[in-house]
Amino acid sequence: MTGTVTTTELARRTALEVLGGAPDDLTLRRFLHGLPGVDAVGLEQRSAGLGTRSIKTTSKAWALDTIIRLIDLTTLEGADTPGKVRSLVSKAKLPDASDPSCPSVAAVCVYGDMVPHAVEALGSRHGDPDDGGISVAAVATAFPSGRASLAVKLADTRDAVQAGADEIDMVIDRGAFLAGRYGQVFDQIVAVKDACRREDGTSASLKVILETGELNTYDNIKRASWLGILAGGDFIKTSTGKVSPAATLPVTLLMLEAVRDWHRLTGAKVGVKPAGGIRSSKDAVKYLVHVAETVGEEWLQPHLFRFGASSLLNDVLLQRQKLTTGHYSGPDYVTID
Template sequence: MTSTDLAVTSDRARELIGGESDDATLRRFLHGLPGVDAVGLTQRADGLGTRSIKTTSKAWALDKIISLIDLTTLEGADTPGKVRSLVSKAVHPDASDPSTPQVAAVCVYGDMVPAAVEALGARHGDPDDGLVSVAAVATAFPSGRASLAVKLADTADAVAAGADEIDMVIDRGAFLAGNYGKVFDEIVQVKQACVRPDGTAASLKVILETGELNTYDNVKRASWLAILAGGDFIKTSTGKVAPAATLPVTLLMLEVVRDWHRLTGEKIGVKPAGGIRTAKDAVKYLVTVAETTGEEWLQPHLFRYGASSLLNDVLRQRQKLASGHYTGTDYVTID
């Protein structure tokens, strides 16, 4: 997204909310959205979670999941060596099988971006082109408790170091207090900090930390707010708060993205993160995306899994399938 695109996004937001992005105008718009039927949402998610997947689609599903993973290390003890090992795993998930696809991205703290970029070398680039992106968490991740100046510097440093994607956290305290204008403006300014000197920009994923938002209505409002402010992705969680990603919450966010697309023609990405550890669970999310927004969303610039351990289970299932020992029992129901 360029600076011109940012201006278009701002104009569209003003048009949709009926005024400037202040607390009162945003509150009127967000609280005017239809309320979420929690029982109905849970029932829809449960139904999608038991949807069958054809036997012939098993191999495709496993490879698709791998290609949509943001392989993550976000620990205080991270080192350049650990990041290099992560990159090696991202590029060659199964060293014994060169047909295994690469993951979409590696996700690290901002100070680890140079190590990730260097380790990727010629493999660094757009995952839609078969390369691996570098995503960096920013804006005082995971708490978001810092001044705006610090958050913007955090973002700009990561982008200057070579990050292709920025995963920012919203100020949940401000959101829950009804300070919607503050949250909106922070997202807008972080988006501007993602713009590089040549006019191109890193993609911005906006982490809602849904486990702290308390209600489905708040998740819906936060999703709309993040998209209105220019987020390229909406992301469930930091992975540091429980509950993290859940199928009902992800379904709700996908429904917001679907409605936004119908309203504006613009496609926004969704990233569930935290707690998705098995191929069985990942397939449920795959089906939910396909049934809610459509299979066109099953590509790296529109859907990601944020995970550190999911890849290992998917590789295990893939190896079982290749050996002929796979029965399908670790999945949603197989036709």
């Protein structure tokens, strides 16, 4: 916040400077289609290479604990109940009940109507995950399809924020994006970001879900990543977890490269959240390596990187227990030094 200028206004000003004009369809098309094309073979080879490195034995415990600290523990089912959310929060606060030294996760991610139950269950643990607290993230904007009017999407967002959500995970209008209506997608992200603003002047963090499995090409994913960043998203997120394919390492690498290039261009840092289909500690470590080798180890903290997952935590806890007891049969880790 600078004076009376909102973060939304600052983001728009930055976008105007980068774009060299108003963020309408024409200007955005010129910029997005002017980005260098993605070398698919090269991208996949880089990703595969990063996935083969090994981590020092002494870093295994660090890697497992880091993964836990970066997890958004998620339940997004039509059958969710207050009781299920309370159980999720209990696990988020103390993932391994047999080991008080086990770190807590970064956030719990729920539907908007479950936010009050999550906030209540967290109690004094509700807070900034960078300071040891646990955030409440809410999916919004007619998740997962995004098929609703802007008024409904904004109401959905405001309701979740007023209920106590610290983070909003919105979905872009993939239909509008694929039809080339970039200005519409940009304006909707800006409007949702503005709806994240609270009465006291603070704002919930905004994660922009691209649903990469529906974008068809790496070039589209790169353009959507830049569009989400230009519109002021605090994070860009791969997927809702409801569409296959969800998160993949090459796609996440591509999004990390966009974040890296934005940081080099503007000095601003944007987070990345791969979500959906990440189930093993072995795979999660590969994501840590992709982050460290692309944007730097400073991104390995909750306000800049998250895993969206429901089952990943169980495998990480299993590997952590094996490492602690000396009966470890986990993955070959990757050095990030």
